[in-house]
Amino acid sequence: MKFLPFIATSCTGLLLLIGSGDLPITADPLSPPHTHVSPRYIEQGYAETNVPNMVTAVLADYRSFDTLGEVTAIFAATMAVLLILRTKEN
Amino acid sequence: MITTQNSAVARTISRLLIPFIQLFGLYVIMHGHSSPGGGFQGGVILASSFILMAVGIDLAEVKRRFPPLVLATFTSIGVLLYATIGMLSLVLGGNFLDYGVIPIPDARSVGMLGIEIGVGITVTASIVSIFCKLITFE
Numbered sequence: 001m002k003f004l005p006f007i008a009t010s011c012t013g014l015l016l017l018i019g020s021g022d023l024p025i026t027a028d029p030l031s032p033p034h035t036h037v038s039p040r041y042i043e044q045g046y047a048e049t050n051v052p053n054m055v056t057a058v059l060a061d062y063r064s065f066d067t068l069g070e071v072t073a074i075f076a077a078t079m080a081v082l083l084i085l086r087t088k089e090n
Numbered sequence: 091m092i093t094t095q096n097s098a099v100a101r102t103i104s105r106l107l108i109p110f111i112q113l114f115g116l117y118v119i120m121h122g123h124s125s126p127g128g129g130f131q132g133g134v135i136l137a138s139s140f141i142l143m144a145v146g147i148d149l150a151e152v153k154r155r156f157p158p159l160v161l162a163t164f165t166s167i168g169v170l171l172y173a174t175i176g177m178l179s180l181v182l183g184g185n186f187l188d189y190g191v192i193p194i195p196d197a198r199s200v201g202m203l204g205i206e207i208g209v210g211i212t213v214t215a216s217i218v219s220i221f222c223k224l225i226t227f228e
Contacts, residue, residue: 049198051123060123060202064187067205068172070130071212075169078216082162085223 104146111139119210123202129209136210137217144225153222161219168212175204 024031041058049057059067119132144152176187179201184191189201 049202050196051199051202053122053124053126055126056123056128056202056206059128060205061189061198064176064202064205067209068169068176068187071169071172071209074212074216075165078165078220079162081220082158082223085227087227 100146104142108139108143111142112136115139115210115214119206120203122206123199129206130213132206133210133213134217137214137221140214140218141221144221149222149225152218153226156218156222158219158222161215161222164215165212165219168208168210168215171208171211172205175201175208 024033028034041054041062045054045057046052049061051057051061115132115134115136115138117132118127118135119129122128122132140152140156175189179188179191180186182191182193187201187205189198191197192201194200
């Protein structure tokens, strides 16, 4: 049954390709991310988080749920590698 | 399978470099919220010192210090520390991962430091465990 995964992957890829057509043009100053969230992070980031590094303030405070997902992905990947490469001794 | 080579130059240089690499890795983790850096980068630097220890000094030494079970436990502890800080702010009446409600001075940056430490523990333990697994896999 290699046919079903192929269909599922093709459908997902097609959906992503269709969806990417609606993304704003790269570095467009009038796109929604650059008119709503970016000014807020730049102007009030230090006052709200008291952290001088703006990148960390976004990654670890405003979007820390996303970072939690990243860490969980690393954890899951490590466990998958260890399970695939497991040997008799351990 | 890697065979152990007994080179005095590699051993001495590794012994000299490893403490500084570890110190720099810890610095990058601890200063992630005030200078460029963070848990991911510092964790990789810290793990590279253990990889240098395995390559330059002795693989058996690294495997004795970090058994697979200990590494797997630490990989989980990092994620658990991150999620615990998130749940702590939820219990204290804020949103999930909203560190401002934790009753300590400068709570937002301390909360960020806590999650960076969690990320660093997970990244270090996972890279060392994958390295130790791959280098002895036959």
